Amino acid sequence: MADNKIDIQILSKPLSIDACYNFVLNEKCGGIDLFVGTVRRWNKGEEVTHLLFESYEAMAIKEMTKIAKTAIEKFGLESISMHHRVGQVDLEGIAVIIAAASKHRKAAFEACEYAIDTLKDDVPIWKKEFLKDGSYWVNSRP
Amino acid sequence: MKVLCFGVAKDIVGGAELNIEGQHAQNVSELKEYLNKTFPKFLEYKSYMVAVNQAYANDEISISDSDEIALIPPVSGG
Numbered sequence: 024m025a026d027n028k029i030d031i032q033i034l035s036k037p038l039s040i041d042a043c044y045n046f047v048l049n050e051k052c053g054g055i056d057l058f059v060g061t062v063r064r065w066n067k068g069e070e071v072t073h074l075l076f077e078s079y080e081a082m083a084i085k086e087m088t089k090i091a092k093t094a095i096e097k098f099g100l101e102s103i104s105m106h107h108r109v110g111q112v113d114l115e116g117i118a119v120i121i122a123a124a125s126k127h128r129k130a131a132f133e134a135c136e137y138a139i140d141t142l143k144d145d146v147p148i149w150k151k152e153f154l155k156d157g158s159y160w161v162n163s164r165p
Numbered sequence: 166m167k168v169l170c171f172g173v174a175k176d177i178v179g180g181a182e183l184n185i186e187g188q189h190a191q192n193v194s195e196l197k198e199y200l201n202k203t204f205p206k207f208l209e210y211k212s213y214m215v216a217v218n219q220a221y222a223n224d225e226i227s228i229s230d231s232d233e234i235a236l237i238p239p240v241s242g243g
Contacts, residue, residue, distance in 0.1 A: 060243050076242065077171060077172065078171075078242070079169065079171050079216070079219075079235055079237070081219050082216055082219040082220070082235070083242075085219055085220070107242060107243075118242075118243065119242065119243050139243060142242055142243050143240070143241075143242060143243040144240070145240070146240060146242050147171065147216070147235075147237050147240055147242075148240060148241070148242030148243075149171055149172035149173075149238065149240060149241050149242070150241045150242065151172075160172045160173040160176075160238065160241065161241035162238075162239035162240070162241045163172060163173035163210055163238050163239055163241075
């Protein structure tokens with residue numbers, strides 16, 4: 024599969040919506056769906072101050088590439104960009120961006136949802152949630 | 166055998182890399198058994214996965230010193 028269809032990055036600096044959008048923008052496409060995951064203040068009634076993301080980078084890139092390839096094959100996407108942040112992300116900061124471009128909107132919507140859902144299930148990235156009174160790894164509370 | 170640790174696994178073993186001396190595990194299942202015995206805190210958490218050479222590995226997969234082995238607690242990206 025041509026590399027110009029897939030853009031996977033794990034970055035320790037603020038993510039750019041423009042970068043993802045511009046990567047997938049293409050005259051063959053009539054629709055781009057963008058998912059942007061941001062940091063919210065309240066989680067299950069607890070007040071969050073910031074998040075810290077870490078990744079097993081080499082494997083995370085492999086798993087994200089697998090997701091991107093499947094999204095292209097399964098939904099007939101033209102191109103996809105997936106960027107994930109590592110390091111500290113403050114409230115309203117961007118943790119993840121997925122941009123999916125296709126000829127028509129339905130494939131872009133479906134592929135974008137597939138990509139973020141599968142990323143959350145499979146990609147070795149972890150977030151530590153910092154609360155007013157402590158911190159813990161999400162999904163790993165005893 | 167060198168084992169990479171992430172997320173809560175890093176906290177449990179006290180570092181990003183764990184060196185296991187001697188022949189304690191020839192497959193993923195034996196590695197988990199060894200870790201649960203050595204660090205009982207693992208038993209308090211939901212199950213974790215093991216990756217061998219950057220791919221998720223079943224319990225039966227054999228492991229050796231030359232493999233890249235990593236402990237993958239429940240992921241939480243996105």
